[in-house]
Amino acid sequence: MRQNPARRTALLDAAIGVLAEEGSRGLTLRAVDKAAGVPTGTASNYFSNRSQLLGQLMARVQERLAPDPERLARTLEAAPSRELVTALMGQLMERLRADRAGHLAMLELRLEATRRPELAAELGPFLRAEVRELTDFHVHHQLPGGRTGVFLLYLAMLGLIVNELTVPELLAGHPEEELIEALVNRLLAPESPPV
Template sequence: MRQNPARRTALLDAAIEVLAREGSRGLTLRAVDKEAGVPTGTASNYFAHRADMLGQVMARTRERLTPDPAELAGTMTAEPSHDLVRTLMRQVVDRMRRDRSSHLALLELRLEATRRPELHTELARFFGEELDANIGFHVGSGLPGDRTGLILLYLAMQGLIVDELTVPELLTPHRTGELIDAMVARLLPADGD
């Protein structure tokens, strides 16, 4: 396997674009070569097989969707509060809008995992780690809410993101920001509520 990190990243980014545009059935090593603008056979030098590439695509989407450390640090200077949680959730939606391809690729991977047990195991681990990390960050930052409320917020945000990606006009009359405000208020009640 080749070890040129920049080329591998370019191939993974191309795979994400192919997944987002063509779905998992359109994701072939040849399609990735074409999307990346490299000679046919290049991707096969970096990925042992399609399943290997899919696993690496998951890791690359994590890199692409991770908040910019400086931006996050700036956001986290605010007092831990419901307002800060609302800001963080709005930033999640903003990142989704800036990188729709990564989110669409993850949706395609979820669908593919229903047909491929080995991918299902890897995807369940991947999303489990993501959820645990997000809960750990939230609790560790002193933000309001307990584990159950945070899982409910995760589920609500996932639904919002899927609708924003697939049928954005569905939520337009309801204003995404207002929906986020309501989710945070209802799912992470203030102490004593």
């Protein structure tokens, strides 16, 4: 297998585009070559098969969807509150719009995992680790709601994201900011009074 990290990343990004546009059935090593604009056979020099490509896509999608560290640090300068969590969830939706293909690719990976036990075996632990990391982040920054609250918020935001990606007209008439604020306020326990 080739070890050029920039080429591997470019191929993974091309695969994310193919996955988002064509779905998992359209994702072949040949389609990745075509989308990346490289000679036929290039992707097979980096990924021994489609399964290996799918496994590596999870980590690349996670990288692409991660918040900008500087913006996150500025946002976290605010006091821990439900308002801060609402702002963080708003930024998540901004990232959705900025990288729709990345979010669609992750949704496709979830669907493909229902048909491929080997992918499910990788995706399950990957997503559990992601949720644990998000929960630890939430608790570390003393945001309201605790572990259960943040897990419920994760599930609710996933539903909002899936609907935004698949049937955005369902959300018409429901301003996103209001939906997010309502989710945060209903799912995260009210803050305790200062001691």
